[in-house]
Amino acid sequence: MNKILVTGSNGLLGQKITDLALADNSIELIATSRGENRHPVKNGYHYIDLDIVDPQRLRETVAEYRPDVIINTAAMTNVDACEHDPEGCRKLNVEAVASLVELCEIYGIHLIHLSTDFIFDGKEGPYAEDAEPNPLSLYGQSKWDAEKIIQQSSCKWAILRTILVYGIVADMSRSNIVLWAKGALEKGQPLNVVNDQWRMPTLAEDLAQACLLAATQGAEGIFHISGKDLFAIHELVAAVADFWGLDKSLIREVSSSTLSQAAPRPARTGFILDKARSVLGYNPHSFQEGLELVDQQLRRQ
Template identity: 65%
Template sequence: MKKILVTGSNGLLGQKLTDIILPDPEIELIATSVGANRHPVPAGYIYEEFDIRDANRLNELIEKYRPDTIINTAAMTNVDTCEIEQELCHALNVEAVKNLVAACDKHDVHLIHISTDFIFDGEDGPYTEDAEPNPLSYYGTTKLEAESLLKASSCRWAILRTIIVYGIVSDMSRSNIVLWARGALERGEPINVVNDQWRMPTLAEDLAMCCMLAAKKEAEGVYNASGKDLMSIIELVERVADFYQLDKSLIRPISSASLNQRARRPKRTGFILDKTIKDLGYQPRSFEEGMRILDKQLKQRASS
């Protein structure tokens, strides 16, 4: 029996990890997050309220449950909010990771940490795992700093870098670009969408599966873990419109500069996935396959 402790289990990725682990008889799950458990299935695993900034509580949980692997999905990810609330961003994205690294080193726990394409400047994507980072935002800077903490440590670690995670769970704390675009277009609302940024959107189930592959293999090193289709943000939204047969004339192309966002975004990211596919057996779905999975889940929610 392998014990896995998940931080941030109330988030989109955290809940998808619970979905995957629950039917697996070989894994015992300790789910941890701030506040009450949001997952619709309350049994079959342990849930502990936990703020990742609390180093003492972290050590208590590790000593109590003795996990083999910790998957850290907790982070502050709103890029513009990170630019404004830098102290909180640093506490969640760097100081908390520092505590995790120290605790995992002390107790010999395998640590899997989620990182981002925003550690890059977007000048020459798609990127391999060993490409040179150059973050444009404070969010990207903190995520790179966290990566450096893992790389400098003597604990067993894996970093999974991802891009624009989308999906649906029964109790969402925040939306994502696919749900936002679908909702606005269904309501007939015109939406402004940038036409000068390129990404590889990632189905939450795919990222969760990559986490589990890394956990089961106790993989070490950096791995790219995104979707496999590179597209502009406006193409992404147009593909959502096409899938749901919604009015694409509501989609208004704009430049990134005209948005006046607090944080700068990289122009073109994307990842080369060869290493993750070869070493971990990662098999990301196409964007259309991801949309079909999401649509099926939305229909199940509507009928329940």
């Protein structure tokens, strides 16, 4: 039995990991997140209210449950919020990771940590795992600083970097590009969408699967995990409109410089997925297949 503790289990990735772990009899799941459990299924696993910026609570929880693996999905994931609250961003995205690393060293726990394409400057995507990071934003810097702490640690670790995660779970605290575009276009709202940024959007189920592949295989090192299709953001939103038969004339192409966003974004990211495919057996859905899955899930709600 593989005992896996997940942080941030109320989030998009956290809930998808919970779904997969509940369907796998070889996994004992300890789901943890800040506040009440928002996953609709409440049985078959432990849920702990755990704020990971509280080192003492973190220590007590890890000492009590002694997991084989910790998957750290909790983070301040709003890129602009990190610019407005640099201290909060560092506490959660860097200092809490340092606390986790220490505990993983003490108890011999395999740490699987989620990182981001925003550690890169976007000048030459798609990126391989050994490309040189050069974050443009405080969010990107915080995630890169956490990576450095992990990479220098003596615990067994894997870092999974990902890009623009989309999907649907219960009671979401934040939206994502697919739901945002679909929702706005359905209401007939005009959308300003950038045409000078490129991404490989990642289906939350694919990312959750990659986390569990890394956990069950005891994988170590850095892995790039994303969808396999590279889009300019306006093309991505147009694909969402096409899929649900929505009015594409509402999409207005703009350049990034016209949006007054607090955090600068990398222009072209995207990942080379060869390592994840060959080492982990990662096999992502196409964007079209991902939208079909989201559509089925929306119909079931």
